[in-house]
Amino acid sequence: MCRRAVKRLAANDPSGRHICYRAYVSGQGWQKPVCDGTIAGTSGRNRPIKALNIAVHGVGGSAANAFRHTAEPVDGRGKWQPSWTAVTGDGRNFTIGSAKRNAPNMLGFAMNVGTGEICNTVRLRGHDWGGRVCSKPRPDFTFGGTLEQRGLAGGREAHGVSVRQSRRRTPPDRHVHREGGEFRQRGLLRSGP
Template sequence: EADAPRRQPVGAPPARSAPSPSSGAKAGRKGGPRQSDDEYAPPRLLNRPLVVGPMALIVAALVITPLAVLGSGGADEEEDRRQNARSSHETPASPSAAEPLPTVSVSSRTVPPPPPTESARPSGTPGRGKAAKPDVKSTVTVTARPPRATATVTAKPAQETAADAVKRLAANDPSGRHICYRAYVSGKGWQKPVCDGTLAGTSGQDRPVKALNIAVHGTGGSAANAFVHRPGSKDGKGVWKPKWTAVIADGRNNYVGSTERDAPDMLGFAVNVGSGRICQTTRVRGADWGGQTCADARPGFLFGGTLTNDSWLEAVRLTV
């Protein structure tokens, strides 16, 4: 019974057969049953079960992780390419009309720099002078309204009257007697005043006198009336104005006749003074100068000119 073979339990691993004598040493070194301490060879690191598992996991992680990253990157790049393709075919939206884009207007001009001159070149240094940089200046355009057109009106000085002239004489000779006068001539208007026997009017020009302006000094004033042409006269004579002027004091203007456009021509006149005597010489159309006549103070009066209706007064000289 001791030599009888032992029954192997069911499911137990088969018993290893004893190594052959020929493979004794090698089998003990490489994994065979341990025979002795000097023949024992420890298993390698990679052959240990506790090392192989973790190493396999590390290798798998090193290999799978870059592949996953590369895959996700490729997918992202593909998605970007698709988005770019879609955006290239889409029309950009126009800005909203409710929110207009701001605009900036800049007006500028470039002023070219002056050319380099010899004076700007350093002495003893050959070559051209340093070119100046262009000066960019902003310009502001101002539109202004043109000034309104203005008319310059030069007022004519007032005409000198007979009273002005006689006052000037009286200033130089306060105690003297003077008479000044001027004639309103048809087609010419008022002449400048003359005094003390100087001619007023025209001679030989066939221009009738229309009115007289008389002023006296040292005679107690004057009064006057005009004898004028009468259209359709049956007796061939003119007519007196309805009434004499009032007595005008010394140094004041006295007017007889009319300066209106259709006023009748003067044929003659009558004048008186308050003291002393007054004299006249006249010239009428178609005749030469007449003789001098005089009159005493009021109620006397002096007549000069003509009574004939188809003639007129052309010139006069008066003295006091």
């Protein structure tokens, strides 16, 4: 699990910020954990991500929520899980989405950290990797993925994800600000912990 992977990194770099994650990929199952910006998921194999298992170190814990495909879309959009995860402390696992057999595919995710900065890039089916998106500590959060769904045949599920903790402030391609930027203004993203 990711907890073990992040603890190994922390043992070698106790003052560093780290994130480890693994994807549950449709038709494949749970992948091995990867860390600090390494790609999880698949590319070009038409296998969407259904869940992410995450553990962090050196960031004052993290919380997240999955945006998933729904059989009953509102305005062509997916649906958030009912609530964010609780803030989970450093060195502990948490999961968003679901690894159950008939669980919906993830279209995207929102995530925050207690200190530092978190960045992600996401690849959607039929698209190249998106730009890097970063956020500052809670109450800010980063969003990766899409809010749109086009049905199963032409969907835009998340197929790959790369997440990293930033040791120093670097200019991202885009920031999701305290109020969630466009997502908050459109009322599409609920505030997290």
